[in-house]
Amino acid sequence: MFDLVSFIPRAVMQGIPLLYGSTGEILTEKSGNLNLGIPGVMYVGGICGVIGAFFYEQAVPPESMNAVLAIGIPMLCSLAGSLLMGLLYSVLTITLRANQNVTGLALTTFGVGIGNFFGGSLIKLTGSEVPSIALSATSAYFSKGLPFAADLGWFGQVFLSYGFLAYLAILIAIVSSYVLKRTRVGLHLRAVGESPATADAAGINVTRYKYMATCIGSMVAGLGGLYYVMDYACGVWSNNAFGDRGWLAIALVIFTIWRPNISILASILFGGFYILYLYIPSGLNLSVKELYKMIPYVVTLVVLIIVSMRKKREDQPPANLGLPYFREER
Amino acid sequence: MNALEPVKTAIRMEHITKRFGSVVANHDINFVLKKGEILSLLGENGSGKTTLMNMLSGIYYADEGQIYVNDQPVAITSPKDAYDLGIGMIHQHFKLVDVFTAVENIVLGLKDEGRLDLKKARQRIVEICERYGFEIDLDRKIYEMSVSQKQTVEIVKVLYRGAEILILDEPTAVLTPQETDKLFAVMRNMKADGKSLIIITHKLHEVLEVSDRVAVLRKGEYIGDVQTKDASQQSLTDMMVGHAVALNIARPTPVNVAPRLVVEHLTVYDDLGVKRLNDVSFTANAGEILGIAGIAGSGQRELLEAISGLYPISEGSIRFHDPKASENAPPKELVGMDPMAIRKCGVSMAFVPEDRLGMGLVGSMGMTGNMMLRSWRKGKGAFLNRKAPEELANRIWKELDVVTPSTSFPVRRMSGGNVQKVLVGREIAQDPAVLMTAYAVRGLDINTSYTIYNLLTEEKMKGVAVVYVGEDLDVLLELCDRILVLCGGQVSGIVDGRTADKRQVGALMTRVEGDSRHE
Numbered sequence: 062m063f064d065l066v067s068f069i070p071r072a073v074m075q076g077i078p079l080l081y082g083s084t085g086e087i088l089t090e091k092s093g094n095l096n097l098g099i100p101g102v103m104y105v106g107g108i109c110g111v112i113g114a115f116f117y118e119q120a121v122p123p124e125s126m127n128a129v130l131a132i133g134i135p136m137l138c139s140l141a142g143s144l145l146m147g148l149l150y151s152v153l154t155i156t157l158r159a160n161q162n163v164t165g166l167a168l169t170t171f172g173v174g175i176g177n178f179f180g181g182s183l184i185k186l187t188g189s190e191v192p193s194i195a196l197s198a199t200s201a202y203f204s205k206g207l208p209f210a211a212d213l214g215w216f217g218q219v220f221l222s223y224g225f226l227a228y229l230a231i232l233i234a235i236v237s238s239y240v241l242k243r244t245r246v247g248l249h250l251r252a253v254g255e256s257p258a259t260a261d262a263a264g265i266n267v268t269r270y271k272y273m274a275t276c277i278g279s280m281v282a283g284l285g286g287l288y289y290v291m292d293y294a295c296g297v298w299s300n301n302a303f304g305d306r307g308w309l310a311i312a313l314v315i316f317t318i319w320r321p322n323i324s325i326l327a328s329i330l331f332g333g334f335y336i337l338y339l340y341i342p343s344g345l346n347l348s349v350k351e352l353y354k355m356i357p358y359v360v361t362l363v364v365l366i367i368v369s370m371r372k373k374r375e376d377q378p379p380a381n382l383g384l385p386y387f388r389e390e391r
Numbered sequence: 392m393n394a395l396e397p398v399k400t401a402i403r404m405e406h407i408t409k410r411f412g413s414v415v416a417n418h419d420i421n422f423v424l425k426k427g428e429i430l431s432l433l434g435e436n437g438s439g440k441t442t443l444m445n446m447l448s449g450i451y452y453a454d455e456g457q458i459y460v461n462d463q464p465v466a467i468t469s470p471k472d473a474y475d476l477g478i479g480m481i482h483q484h485f486k487l488v489d490v491f492t493a494v495e496n497i498v499l500g501l502k503d504e505g506r507l508d509l510k511k512a513r514q515r516i517v518e519i520c521e522r523y524g525f526e527i528d529l530d531r532k533i534y535e536m537s538v539s540q541k542q543t544v545e546i547v548k549v550l551y552r553g554a555e556i557l558i559l560d561e562p563t564a565v566l567t568p569q570e571t572d573k574l575f576a577v578m579r580n581m582k583a584d585g586k587s588l589i590i591i592t593h594k595l596h597e598v599l600e601v602s603d604r605v606a607v608l609r610k611g612e613y614i615g616d617v618q619t620k621d622a623s624q625q626s627l628t629d630m631m632v633g634h635a636v637a638l639n640i641a642r643p644t645p646v647n648v649a650p651r652l653v654v655e656h657l658t659v660y661d662d663l664g665v666k667r668l669n670d671v672s673f674t675a676n677a678g679e680i681l682g683i684a685g686i687a688g689s690g691q692r693e694l695l696e697a698i699s700g701l702y703p704i705s706e707g708s709i710r711f712h713d714p715k716a717s718e719n720a721p722p723k724e725l726v727g728m729d730p731m732a733i734r735k736c737g738v739s740m741a742f743v744p745e746d747r748l749g750m751g752l753v754g755s756m757g758m759t760g761n762m763m764l765r766s767w768r769k770g771k772g773a774f775l776n777r778k779a780p781e782e783l784a785n786r787i788w789k790e791l792d793v794v795t796p797s798t799s800f801p802v803r804r805m806s807g808g809n810v811q812k813v814l815v816g817r818e819i820a821q822d823p824a825v826l827m828t829a830y831a832v833r834g835l836d837i838n839t840s841y842t843i844y845n846l847l848t849e850e851k852m853k854g855v856a857v858v859y860v861g862e863d864l865d866v867l868l869e870l871c872d873r874i875l876v877l878c879g880g881q882v883s884g885i886v887d888g889r890t891a892d893k894r895q896v897g898a899l900m901t902r903v904e905g906d907s908r909h910e
Binding site: 259261 | 502
């Protein structure tokens with residue numbers, strides 16, 4: 062029998078990094094910037110958190126670790142790392158007007174390279190036998206669920222068993238949706254992505270909105286990397302383990318028609334697809350298992366085809382997505 | 392109410408000069424808008440109306456001169472400055488976000504206190520609409536609106552920002568007569584409310600209908616102003632086109648004139664179902680330059696595109712007398728042929744739209760590459776013949792004095808005049824039987840323009856039927872053997888270029904009865 066009570070929490074935990082990534086990318090894309098560097102940004106967000114946690118764990122014995130510092134240091138490191146990545150992208154594409162696709166792809170390669178470089182260095186530093194670093198003490202703080210969750214049976218397991226970063230992801234998605242839809246800042250941001258010339262003529266500072274949206278979006282996405290290492294992977298960093306989650310996050314943006322609130326459910330759905338192969342009995346035939354592993358990608362392809370056929374104007378990407386803005390070029 | 396008190400001016404521009412590179416768009420202009428009047432700014436295409444107004448709306452900054460708003464000297468450096476001074480301009484191309492509702496577009500960019508309160512904004516918008524008589528569905532998305540509704544949103548947007556001075560750039564160009572009447576009613580309401588308005592237009596009957604005063608620009612210079620009640624269509628046309636200027640373009644008498652292209656009863660509709668050409672008939676003769684005059688958007692583009700097979704034709708025929716065919720061969724019917732086949736017959740078009748690179752040239756390629764756009768089919772098998780285009784590029788480079796470091800230099804980075812030389816040079820090199828050019832000298836300096844005129848005349852003497860769509864009446868009258876005048880998609884007359892005068896053509900362009908002479 063399909064065990065929903067154990068499946069849903071795992072699907073959620075798979076979905077949270079995707080939710081961070083897609084929320085961050087939606088904020089970015091609403092400003093007209095197509096940041097394909099999100100996988101790299103998330104990777105950097107993860108490794109920076111690891112670096113922070115690693116040095117804190119090295120400096121302080123496990124029993125005297127302070128909860129605030131144990132969470133705060135990796136988080137600040139992660140945010141700072143992804144902010145730098147976002148800034149890099151912004152300077153290149155907004156100020157220097159480099160091609161957004163090329164810059165994004167380069168940023169992904171760069172981010173993964175940086176992550177693997179520092180990951181490898183840290184593994185060397187620990188001198189461990191296996192090619193990974195375990196930061197279980199820090200991870201314990203990150204993955205701590207609500208204490209009474211275990212007493213509430215299936216309800217507790219499905220809804221309350223996650224670390225705080227999972228709830229933060231959902232909160233950020235809801236707030237982002239509200240800001241985009243209901244506030245003046247959101248209206249201006251959407252206008253910048255739709256028609257920067259119109260926004261400019263209306264007295265909106267296009268450059269500032271693009272910078273802010275891209276940098277904040279990167280920071281949000283970077284938290285996805287942090288969540289992945291600290292909560293999902295129980296504090297174990299090994300190079301390239303993050304996989305293709307960043308790309309799935311970008312595909313989710315299209316799937317959710319640029320709405321962070323829809324992304325909450327969509328991310329969990331995709332998280333479910335991601336691990337579905339573990340729950341479908343396939344016997345000992347490994348090749349069948351590999352086919353099941355393809356589900357999220359097949360679904361992504363199907364979804365991309367379906368959403369490309371949408372006709373409604375509101376469901377289209379921001380009209381100026383991927384294009385640089387030049388005031389003089391009219 | 393002191394009668395001696397001078398009427399306060401809403402806008403005063405003194406000695407305004409604006410140049411774009413070597414082209415002077417506005418030269419030493421003195422311009423006044425009085426409080427509470429509707430002023431028409433009249434002029435031909437390229438006379439500098441829009442440039443002048445863009446300096447008020449903060450898009451351009453004057454090279455010389457001073458602007459006063461409400462008698463205070465001001466510097467308008469951005470659209471925001473203009474808003475702050477109470478100047479609002481409604482451009483021909485609307486600045487609206489398509490997926491937003493009318494309300495969202497109207498409040499966009501305003502930094503009111505507190506959170507976004509669309510309800511309160513809506514109340515104020517409804518008040519404005521009621522006051523001036525706008526009819527508008529505030530919750531409609533812009534992309535669902537008609538052009539006139541979009542225009543209404545633009546005007547309300549400007550009023551919502553507290554504009555006291557409104558500038559409308561050819562607002563009626565896109566409106567039906569009923570919508571135009573509505574707009575004029577609204578304009579009168581705004582005037583009654585103490586606002587000052589400038590309307591840019593070249594439709595004379597509208598000028599006479601709506602404005603209090605008319606100011607005329609010609610070729611970047613301020614010609615003068617006149618009270619509308621003292622003006623007539625004829626007097627305004629005279630001011631607009633001015634007296635003939637001697638240009639001394641060589642115009643040899645045509646030899647061996649024979650019909651080459653016979654167009655009969657040509658009618659076309661655009662994708663919105665609007666009639667763009669209405670029963671157009673004419674003959675383009677070999678060995679002649681046929682000029683086509685008309686206000687922008689009178690169907691010139693559609694005519695050329697229809698002939699080259701790029702525009703769907705609903706009625707009419709275009710018959711082509713092939714010079715290579717034998718004497719008695721029947722003419723070929725071009726309607727229904729595809730563009731490639733038409734081109735093969737020797738009907739060549741050099742169209743220079745607003746964006747010179749948009750049609751005909753690939754900006755990032757060099758001259759050689761652009762030559763190959765016409766010759767790529769001539770190579771053997773899968774390989775391109777690079778040699779011939781290279782030679783052709785070198786020839787155009789030398790003969791037409793194109794300023795470029797090499798034939799592989801991207802044409803996008805050449806100056807406009809040089810780009811046009813490349814385009815026209817390439818079309819001429821195809822050895823066409825019919826050569827059509829549109830706005831071939833737009834934005835060019837005098838010398839380059841003459842180079843192009845001479846090229847066209849040379850082609851004419853070679854026995855090519857040249858069709859020249861132009862903007863400058865002086866040039867048309869000195870260059871062309873016959874001039875066809877289009878007005879609203881119809882032929883309003885065909886005149887002899889040697890005997891016609893400017894007044895006559897100007898009158899035909901704006902449909903004033905003149906002694907039009909059909910050949």
